[in-house]
Amino acid sequence: MSPDQIRSLTSREIITNMNSNLREVVSKFFNDGFNTLTEREKKVMHHLFERLHISRNINREFDEKLTFGQRLADRVAAFGGSWTFILIFCFILLAWVTLNSLILLHRGGVFDPYPYILLNLVLSMIAALQAPVIMMSQNRQAAKDRLDAAHDYEVNLKAELEIMLLHEKLDSLREQQWRELLELQQEQIRLLMRLLSQRDSSGGDVTDNPNKG
DSSP states (O other): OOHHHHHHOOHHHHHHHHHHHHHHHHHHHOTTOGGGOOHHHHHHHHHHHTTOOOOOOHHHHHHHTOOHHHHHHHHHHHHHTSHHHHHHHHHHHHHHHHIIIIIHHHHTOOSSOTTTHHHHHHHHHHHHHHHHHHHHHHHHHHHHHHHHHHHHHHHHHHHHHHHHHHHHHHHHHHHHHHHHHHHHHHHHHHHHHHHHHHHHHHTSOOOSOTTOO
């Protein structure tokens, strides 16, 4: 295709050619065909054909959909897995044991004597409540990680397809340049042959413009 022909193409024809190249890239990347793609892969294809960006802030979107209970569970789980909670809990246990074993024992007012059955009950209740809260937070974090992985797959897939499309365009431009060079070379050979034929027919050097006559 010559430069004049390229300039004569309308914008619709250019878009059609680009979409055709995209379909060729998709057919090369997905051997089973477009109909076998998943919904996520079709979404990537749509963004690729429409020239739309696909990257977005997954963390902000995920946090905006959290309810009050889910936010509270995350904060409780974060606090329960911190050194602050461990130190406070150790201080409470030490104070409980000291109060019931040393101070109140001499006064006869022990409310939880050894082996601290009431303390075991409190600890069991805290563990029973804390475990499901931590599991809810972990399940939500796992769902968030799956969204991040899926989003990374979409971005990587789109980037890979665009790189392949770029290679296709470069190869097409290279082939076009080679064709133009061959056409130019053929034109030069044709002019040289014409000059030689005119020189032979005139019996001398040809100084006139070869385009004349």
